[in-house]
Amino acid sequence: MSLQDRIDAFKADFEAGKPPYNAPSHIHEPMHRATRELIESGAASRALKVGDKAPAFTLKDPEGKEVSSGDLLAHGPLVVSFYRGVWCPYCNMELQALQEALPDLEGLGARLVAISPQAAPNSRKSVRENKLTFPILSDPRNEVAQAFGIRFKLPDYLIDLYANVFKNDLPGFNGDPSWTLPMPARYVIGQDGVIAYAEVNPDYTKRPDPSQLLPALRSLRERQTA
Numbered sequence: 001m002s003l004q005d006r007i008d009a010f011k012a013d014f015e016a017g018k019p020p021y022n023a024p025s026h027i028h029e030p031m032h033r034a035t036r037e038l039i040e041s042g043a044a045s046r047a048l049k050v051g052d053k054a055p056a057f058t059l060k061d062p063e064g065k066e067v068s069s070g071d072l073l074a075h076g077p078l079v080v081s082f083y084r085g086v087w088c089p090y091c092n093m094e095l096q097a098l099q100e101a102l103p104d105l106e107g108l109g110a111r112l113v114a115i116s117p118q119a120a121p122n123s124r125k126s127v128r129e130n131k132l133t134f135p136i137l138s139d140p141r142n143e144v145a146q147a148f149g150i151r152f153k154l155p156d157y158l159i160d161l162y163a164n165v166f167k168n169d170l171p172g173f174n175g176d177p178s179w180t181l182p183m184p185a186r187y188v189i190g191q192d193g194v195i196a197y198a199e200v201n202p203d204y205t206k207r208p209d210p211s212q213l214l215p216a217l218r219s220l221r222e223r224q225t226a
Helices: 003-015 025-040 069-073 089-107 120-130 140-148 156-164 170-174 210-225
Strands: 058-060 066-068 078-082 111-116 136-138 151-153 180-182 185-189 195-200
Touching (some): 003 089, 058 136, 066 069, 069 078, 089 111, 089 210
Parallel strands (some): 111 136
Antiparallel strands (some): 151 180
16 A cells, blocks of 8 residues: 555544544644645745755754764765654654665665654654654754745644644644744755755645655666766
């Protein structure tokens, strides 16, 4: 089953209010509205694209160790996945799919990192619950996400839903009062720092299969050996 098939099955059960989710029906309209408004804003079109230079970054892993994009790129291409947090089931399914694809990515010489605004304890939980062997890096205040052009602020009505219905305290979860998130995104960055693959979707329920990363990585390898 593809990643999107798994997501679609989860979404159908969630929106139907089936156990164990038992989601109240009134939550779905504002969630759909927020996604629709983010799509219509054109925010995704302003994110970095193929051919753009990727911003360099240095972020901490869940154990507090600094990880730099420059060091990673010294060893080969870099795959970066931006995700919202361990509280998001769609993000967890994506992380699990990336873990499954990791041998294929590494077989083409790539390193993989995930980037999230969540604080280190939540990243440790994400690593543990999703059984990840690649690093999750904390992006305080979504500054790296902003550099890639994918940070956005939640509308007030969605903040109210997150805080009062889901009891999802993003300011506490992320250590940041801004109520901002990254749009889910994946990038492949060549060793020259140029973006070779970019996928940004303002609809967090749409996630491409990790296999779509492979052609860009193969192309980078072919250029390197030519």
